[in-house]
Each structure stands twice: as C-alpha cells, then as structure tokens.
Amino acid sequence: MNNKIIMKNMEQPGYTGSLKDYEAEGGYSALKKALGEMSQDAIIEEVKKSGLRGRGGAGFPTGMKWSFVPKDTPKARYLINNADESEPGTFKDRAIMIRDPHLTLEGQIISSYVIKCNVSYIYIRGEFYREAEILERAIKEAENAGYLGDNILGSGFDHRIYVHRGAGAYICGEETGLIESLEGKRGWPRIKPPFPALEGAFGCPTVVNNTETLANIPFIINNGYAAFASIGVERGTGTKVYCISGHVKKPGLYEFPMGITLKELIYDCADGIRDDNNLKAVIPGGASMPVLTPGEIDVKMDFDSLAKIGSHLGSAGIIVMDDKTCMVDACLNLSKFYAHESCGQCTPCREGMGWMKSILDRIEHGQGEPDDIDLLLEITNNIEGRTICAFGEAGAWPVRAFVTKFRSEFEEHVKQKKCVLAA
Amino acid sequence: MITLTINDSEVSVEPGTTIISAAEKAGIVIPHYCWHPALSIAGSCRLCLVEIEGAPKDVIACGTPVTEGMVVRTESEKIKRDREIILEFLLLNHPLDCPVCDKAGECQLQDYSFEYGTSHSRFKEEKRVPPFKDLGPNIMLATTRCILCTRCTRFMDEIGGDAQLTVISRGSNSEIAVPEGRQLEHPLAGNVVDICPVGALLDKNFIHRTRVWNLSRTPSVCGECSAGCNTYVDSSLDKIFRIIPRTNEEVNGHWICETGRYGNKAYEDIERLTIPKVKEEQTLKNISWNEAVKTASDGLRKYQKTKNSVAGLISPGALIEDAFAVKEFLSTAVNSSEISGLFYKPDKEDKSFRGGFIIKGDSTPNQEGLQLVFGMDKPDINGGSIMSRIKSGNIKALYVVHNDLSEISQSILDVLAKLPFLIVEDIVLSPVAKLADVVLPGATSFEKTGTFINYQKRLQLLQQSVNAPEGVKNTWDIVKRLASMQNHHLKWNSYGDVFMQMAKSYPELKGLTHFKIGASGALLKAVLQTAGSSP
Ligand SMILES: Cc1cc2nc3c(=O)[nH]c(=O)nc-3n(C[C@H](O)[C@H](O)[C@H](O)COP(=O)(O)O)c2cc1C
Ligand code: SF4
Ligand code: SF4
Ligand code: SF4
Ligand code: FES
Numbered sequence: 001m002n003n004k005i006i007m008k009n010m011e012q013p014g015y016t017g018s019l020k021d022y023e024a025e026g027g028y029s030a031l032k033k034a035l036g037e038m039s040q041d042a043i044i045e046e047v048k049k050s051g052l053r054g055r056g057g058a059g060f061p062t063g064m065k066w067s068f069v070p071k072d073t074p075k076a077r078y079l080i081n082n083a084d085e086s087e088p089g090t091f092k093d094r095a096i097m098i099r100d101p102h103l104t105l106e107g108q109i110i111s112s113y114v115i116k117c118n119v120s121y122i123y124i125r126g127e128f129y130r131e132a133e134i135l136e137r138a139i140k141e142a143e144n145a146g147y148l149g150d151n152i153l154g155s156g157f158d159h160r161i162y163v164h165r166g167a168g169a170y171i172c173g174e175e176t177g178l179i180e181s182l183e184g185k186r187g188w189p190r191i192k193p194p195f196p197a198l199e200g201a202f203g204c205p206t207v208v209n210n211t212e213t214l215a216n217i218p219f220i221i222n223n224g225y226a227a228f229a230s231i232g233v234e235r236g237t238g239t240k241v242y243c244i245s246g247h248v249k250k251p252g253l254y255e256f257p258m259g260i261t262l263k264e265l266i267y268d269c270a271d272g273i274r275d276d277n278n279l280k281a282v283i284p285g286g287a288s289m290p291v292l293t294p295g296e297i298d299v300k301m302d303f304d305s306l307a308k309i310g311s312h313l314g315s316a317g318i319i320v321m322d323d324k325t326c327m328v329d330a331c332l333n334l335s336k337f338y339a340h341e342s343c344g345q346c347t348p349c350r351e352g353m354g355w356m357k358s359i360l361d362r363i364e365h366g367q368g369e370p371d372d373i374d375l376l377l378e379i380t381n382n383i384e385g386r387t388i389c390a391f392g393e394a395g396a397w398p399v400r401a402f403v404t405k406f407r408s409e410f411e412e413h414v415k416q417k418k419c420v421l422a423a
Numbered sequence: 424m425i426t427l428t429i430n431d432s433e434v435s436v437e438p439g440t441t442i443i444s445a446a447e448k449a450g451i452v453i454p455h456y457c458w459h460p461a462l463s464i465a466g467s468c469r470l471c472l473v474e475i476e477g478a479p480k481d482v483i484a485c486g487t488p489v490t491e492g493m494v495v496r497t498e499s500e501k502i503k504r505d506r507e508i509i510l511e512f513l514l515l516n517h518p519l520d521c522p523v524c525d526k527a528g529e530c531q532l533q534d535y536s537f538e539y540g541t542s543h544s545r546f547k548e549e550k551r552v553p554p555f556k557d558l559g560p561n562i563m564l565a566t567t568r569c570i571l572c573t574r575c576t577r578f579m580d581e582i583g584g585d586a587q588l589t590v591i592s593r594g595s596n597s598e599i600a601v602p603e604g605r606q607l608e609h610p611l612a613g614n615v616v617d618i619c620p621v622g623a624l625l626d627k628n629f630i631h632r633t634r635v636w637n638l639s640r641t642p643s644v645c646g647e648c649s650a651g652c653n654t655y656v657d658s659s660l661d662k663i664f665r666i667i668p669r670t671n672e673e674v675n676g677h678w679i680c681e682t683g684r685y686g687n688k689a690y691e692d693i694e695r696l697t698i699p700k701v702k703e704e705q706t707l708k709n710i711s712w713n714e715a716v717k718t719a720s721d722g723l724r725k726y727q728k729t730k731n732s733v734a735g736l737i738s739p740g741a742l743i744e745d746a747f748a749v750k751e752f753l754s755t756a757v758n759s760s761e762i763s764g765l766f767y768k769p770d771k772e773d774k775s776f777r778g779g780f781i782i783k784g785d786s787t788p789n790q791e792g793l794q795l796v797f798g799m800d801k802p803d804i805n806g807g808s809i810m811s812r813i814k815s816g817n818i819k820a821l822y823v824v825h826n827d828l829s830e831i832s833q834s835i836l837d838v839l840a841k842l843p844f845l846i847v848e849d850i851v852l853s854p855v856a857k858l859a860d861v862v863l864p865g866a867t868s869f870e871k872t873g874t875f876i877n878y879q880k881r882l883q884l885l886q887q888s889v890n891a892p893e894g895v896k897n898t899w900d901i902v903k904r905l906a907s908m909q910n911h912h913l914k915w916n917s918y919g920d921v922f923m924q925m926a927k928s929y930p931e932l933k934g935l936t937h938f939k940i941g942a943s944g945a946l947l948k949a950v951l952q953t954a955g956s957s958p
Pocket of ligand 5: 456484
C-alpha cells in the first residue's frame, strides 16, 4: 500500500536514513518550498486545513497550536521536538529517529520557521542513547548541507537544533515537565496558566510537538493539505503509525490511514493472537488509555471513534493480551509503573498511585478484601481532575477500566484469596 | 479592575489577581497548604480547589487568575468533598502522632482534618516510615509528617537565596532533604519551621519543651539590630519559649533572622541583678532600694550645683521612653542637659537576601530613637562629647542605662573609671556595673512595654512579654524616685505615661500614644526630615 507518509522511506530496501538517501527520496524539498515560496501564515493555514492533530497523545490540532504563539513578541521563541517516548507500548518515534531522522528534522525546521524560532530542541528520552547519536549525526549532515545554520537556503532564516537528553523519567514527556527538565530543573510539570505557547522554555513562547507530528509536516507542504486530508477519516486525517505489542504473532509498527479498525490491526496486520488463543483485552493507545474488551475491537482507530467508546487513541500503542493473562496482574503491572513514575509533586497523584498499587498487589496476592474493589474505583475518581498534569488521569484511567470491565476477575481473586489464573 | 462573585460577595480586584487573594480581600479564607503570600505558586497540595460556575472541573484558587464575571464557590458540598479527598490522601502515610508532635495545636493538617476530614482511615497498607533527619544546627525533619508542600524549599531558594533544601526521589518516596554534603545552616533558616504547615520541620531548641496551647503570645519587636523585625514572643510563666516572626510587610515581611529568633537565649542563663548595690571600700555591697536611691541622690547632689556636671549615657538597646525619662530627670532635677547614647559604629555591613530581607549592620535596635530623643542628626559615636567632658573634668557624675548584654569597649570603661560618681542601671553585674558607685537592677526589653525606632525611622511598640524578676525596677520608676528625693515630682506611672509626655514635646510624635502606633508601626520619616531641616 502506498499511502504511507512516515514509513514510506524507511521501508524501502537498503534505505539507511542518511541525508543522501533522504534527498534521493525527495527529502528537504518541502523545506525549500516552505522557505522559498510560503509565508508563515500560509503554512499555518495549510497545516490547519490538513486537519493534522498531534501524535503525542492528546490529538491537539497542530496548526492551531502554532497559531497561539504571539506574532509580535520581543522574546525569543522555542520549539521542542518531544522525543521522550516513554509511554509503555509505544515505539514509533524511536523508529523515525533511527531509520529516517531527517524526516522529523525537516518537519522541525519548517515548524520552527513558522513560529519564527531560531533555536529548537529535541528532548530525547535518556535511554535512547543510540538514537541521540543518530540525531546528532543527522543534524551535522543537515548543517553541512545548509539546511541548518545561518541563512538557510538563502532565505535569511537562521536555525539551530540541539539534542537534549532526558535522565529517565516518564513525566518529562509531559510538555511542561519536559520544559522544566530542559531548563535544568527537576521534571515537575507546571501549573497552567500560563500555557507554554505564551510562557514556556526560559519564559518564552514555546511549542512542543511530538516527533511523529513533525514528521508529517514535509508531506503536507509537498503535497498540499488536500492530499493529507484525503487520507484517513474526518477529524482524524492522515496516517498513523500503530505500535502493536503483546500476545500477537507479528508485533511491530504498522502505518495505516487513520480509521483502520483495531480488529484489522490485530488479526490482519499482526496475524492474530499467539498460539491462536482467544483475545482477552487490548489497550488501544498506550498504557494510559482505558483497556478494551474483545467485544469492542471493531472500533476504528482514530481519535473520535475511540473517544466515543470511552477510550482514546493516545500514542497508538496497542497492547494485546490473550486469555492466559491475569487482568489483576496486568492492572498491577501498570499501576506499579505509575506509582514509580509519579513525579510526586501533587497530592492526589503522589499518594493515590502508590495506594492503588498496594491494593492491587494485595488482591493479586490473595489478600484482597471485598471493599477493596470499590475503593479502587473511588480512588481513581478522587484522583481524576484534581492533579496538576494529565499523569493523574493516565494512572487512574487504566485501573478504572480494568476493574470495571473485568470486575468478576477481581472479585474471584478476592473470593478465592489467590490469583485465579496463576499456573 | 475585575469584578467577580465569591460565594455571595462581590469583589473587585486588579487583573492578574488569583482567586485566593481575591477571596482574602472579601474576607473569605480558602484552606491551603502550599500557597504562601510571599512565595512563588506551587499549586501542588490541591487543598485550595474551588468551584467555578461553568468550568468543567474545579480549579486551584492559588493559581487561577480571576476573570470578569467569574462566579466562585468555596464552600459548596462539592468543594467540601474535594477537601475531604485531599485530606484523605495526605493522611494515608501520615503517622497521626499528634500527641507527641510539637506542632499539635497550631498544625494546619490537624485543623483542616478536624474541619473537613473524615474520622476513619480506609488505608489498610503499611505506612511509609522514612527516618527523621537532622538537617542542620537548629532544625530537624520529622520526615513522616511532611506533606511535601515545598514551602520550605521555595523559601530557601526564593527568600534565602540559597537552595539548601530540595526534594529527592519521586512519587510517594519523595522527601525533603539537604543536597549532599550540605547542611541547613543559614541566617534565615528558622523561618522554614514557621511556614511548615505541619510538624515536619522542627526547631531543635523548641522540641518537646512545652505544648503550644500553654504559651501566651505577645507582639513585640526584635532588639538585635536596627531592622526592628516584628515578632511574637511566646512565653509561659515568665519563661520565653520561642520568638517567631510577626508579619509586617513594611519591615520584615513574614520573616526574622536567626539572631532575632534566638535573641532570648543569651538572657536565659545569666545571673540577673535583683538587689541594688553600693560601693563601700572598693567592693559592691547589697543594699535596699530605698538606701540605694538615697545614696545615688546624695552622690548626685554633690555635683549638680554646677550646670551640666551630671550627665546621662543610654544604651541604644533602651526604649525611647527610658532615654526620655532620664533626660527629663536630668533637666528637671539635676540641672543638666548632658545626655547621649552609647552609640556604636556598626562593625558589619548590612546583609540583604534574595527576597529583600535585610539584617542591619547596626546591631542595636534604637539608635534612631535615641537620636530623636536627644535631638541629634547623627549618632554621637561612643558617647564622644560626653567622654571628652568627663576627661576634661567637666562632667563629674554619670547615670548609665545599660539594660542589655551589649559590650562596652575598654576605652570607654577606662574613661568611666575616672568619674567621681557613677550610677549604672544594668541587668547583670557587667564590666560597667562593676565600676559603679551605685548599681541598680534594671529590666530587659522583654520585660517592658515601650517603643523603638528602627532604621527606617519607624516607631514600633513592643509589649511586655514576661515579668521582670522580683526586685527589678523600670527606668521611669527609678528616676522618678531619684527626682522625688530632690523634691521634684515626675508625674508618670508607666511607660505609657512617659510616652504621652514625650508626644507633647516632640512634634514627630504628635498625637501618638502607645495605642495609636498600630500593629505595623508609625513611620516618622517625613516629620523628622522637616524637623531636621529647620534651623
Ligand atoms: C504523563 C504524560 C507523558 C507524556 N509523554 C509524552 C511523550 O513521551 N511524548 C510525546 O510526544 N508526548 C507526551 N505527552 C504529551 C505532551 O504533553 C504533549 O501534549 C505533546 O508532546 C504535544 O505534541 P503534539 O501536539 O504533537 O501531540 C505526555 C503527556 C503526559 C501527560
Ligand atoms: S499529576 Fe502526578 S505527575 Fe503530574 S504533577 Fe501531579 S504528581 Fe506529578
Ligand atoms: S517539610 Fe514542611 S514545609 Fe517542607 S515540604 Fe514538608 S510539609 Fe512542606
Ligand atoms: S534582622 Fe535584625 S531585627 Fe530582624 S530578626 Fe534579625 S536581628 Fe532581629
Ligand atoms: S494552596 Fe493551592 S494548590 Fe496548594
């Protein structure tokens, strides 16, 4: 299928992701076009009309986000390529960085031009050591070729990109935690207002975009908004790189127009469940998004369709679980992650995540009590909407969905005083 | 101006004001932990959640700016439930050890839990028990009680200008700590104890010494430097247990320094003078007040016939009332207008901190006050003019007020030793008292109600927080007795009376009384300038 935007180059045999290879596929022609013949406003308009929504998790319209940056400010402006990719089950940005780094760089330079920013950053997850090296090399290549530096392609636009490595905290993927970390502080999310578009990094207007989001920009510039908007579904235009992991025969990355169903992804792309077991549960959008049951997998994998059934596309990290999987254990596993990764700043999240983890741990190990199940649900309600950042929801939603949708399994654990699925 | 409605009150505030401050203006207190008016906004405890009509979720009052027409509810059932939820979270790992906690009785966790919390816990897990930490010379951390509001870390960074406290670890393992290899040791460190809303940060000098509900609180003013920080002195049965800041935005903000905080300590273990003494054959002997006053009066009478041969020398640790009382006594009873202060030349620089707090190099509290009383434009360092007239033999008798622990230099002592007759009011048998012919037991500034004038020329009232030991008398009382021995009747019966008499003769103090000074003091600057410029 040739409707690919993100993985089009990297899937070609022999493609290395070098500047030479990238240029051979038409790379940096979008930058030339943007700097040569398009105004900032025209690009914003183009991206708005393309319908591109952020691929970092929240699906915020990208063109609109850019338009919030004040046009006439004496302050510097910053753009940050969010390459922190730490959401469990998500590994798409990493593939872009390794296999086609110039794609996201080109998008980043164009986007920086749009908001008139002369310095932008790639904030990359600390564990991505190799990826950081690859990006550094690609930046050098782009500098040598005149795509970065002073007076890019004779346009008068100066731009530099710096790679900033994180130190191993999930919360530094949240844009304001990221900005704090970039500034050299503890990765503690900020209270909003002020929003980053007005007061972000170093007190200046800042745009944070996901690596995949930025990688879509060259296509839109090259082919026009209509080409992009014609792919996918309404309010879910373009393609999406889906990350499938867990109990499927062929885990991996699959790029499809938005709106492909979850069932197609699991059974046609990933070849179905391991050992031909039955499907028991699937998380559609990275660990934070509410889990779905086999009865729900006809859902289309776009923002609105998933939201309609109470889950979210998130990072499109699809985690598949077969019927050998204990739902309490799976839920415990996730809640351990959230208890460990809570930055500890605000009360409901700091205390609530650990509390849920302890309760789940007891239930899984045969020490649950009947009232624990409702208590878990109540804790998720008590966290939701009361925290500084969306991590609160990210940690509460999975527990609520697991407990609600697989309640009988939780009850069985409590009744039998042991894990009902353990061998 | 922006107008909004909070509960049933309409309030108008400047744009940019947060809901919590707007509410305060309307007299509505929104429960909070992490917010502090002098610190940056953390927005992390979430206790201050309020409901806004039409908003999808509750917002933090401390971090949300008001908007025109906003309708805020702070006491709805929904908000009460929010508070209950936050308090439940905060208490999960809390040891509930109020019975042994020094903060009990003034703890906001205790107070709000009582008001909004539930009486039972649903937490069946084992509580986290991180060990207590010794943070520095004066402060320890009862780690288990910390609610991670980060007031302390923000204070050290934003006000102290040195981030000696930080948060380590993550999630529910987060803890307050000093960075590796450092200590919490800073001239302003003690303030973190005061702003800690719970019993986590503790002053080692206060731990387990009393319960706060046994303390009585007196508004006072620090006597350790010319900044004149406003304080509360907490005492019980005439013993001072602690000194803490009293907010005065015009002077010290919400803070005091360590010198002021422990300013009472030096007075704790001293042997107070309680019986007057007179010198007989080179040794000081105890004697009754009546006899001491008579001896003093007889001594003065020998010299007072020649004008200005008796003089007064007052420590700038004394009240302006003390200085005035002596001045009045000298001029009405002993024919003298010679009076000056034991003014020191500051041997230190002023020290300013990041948040604007200042510790003055002049470590006396009332130099400005004495200058006002004596009509001096600038301080007469080391009592200069008086010293030279003692040396020249013009001054023969001297009345010294030195009711504090300031050191008097050897060169001054050498001059005073030459005096034919010396009366010293003091609190201990200090080097200057040892030179005296008559020693009179005086009261410390904690033991009387009167006024200082700080470096800003702000008149401030300190109130008596403890009773002086039996046998000690106030300066106004002593000079009144001395005067009556000379058939002069000074009419005052308290420091308040002395002040009222002063207010009549000093235009700067016109219309003022102790009661009228007000909690944040009265700035005299303008009047002093006019007075100074008149010929
Ligand atoms: C807890 C948490 C973790 C996040 N982690 C990431 C991440 O690893 N990568 C990312 O792109 N966005 C992450 N986000 C979303 C960012 O805050 C931000 O919305 C996104 O980078 C915006 O980019 P987009 O508009 O291109 O989607 C996270 C959000 C939260 C609340
Ligand atoms: S919600 Fe959690 S991660 Fe976000 S600021 Fe609060 S404690 Fe930190
Ligand atoms: S020690 Fe006190 S002031 Fe500091 S964070 Fe803990 S509760 Fe807040
Ligand atoms: S700064 Fe001066 S007045 Fe203020 S507390 Fe310290 S010593 Fe006292
Ligand atoms: S006081 Fe507002 S969040 Fe703590």
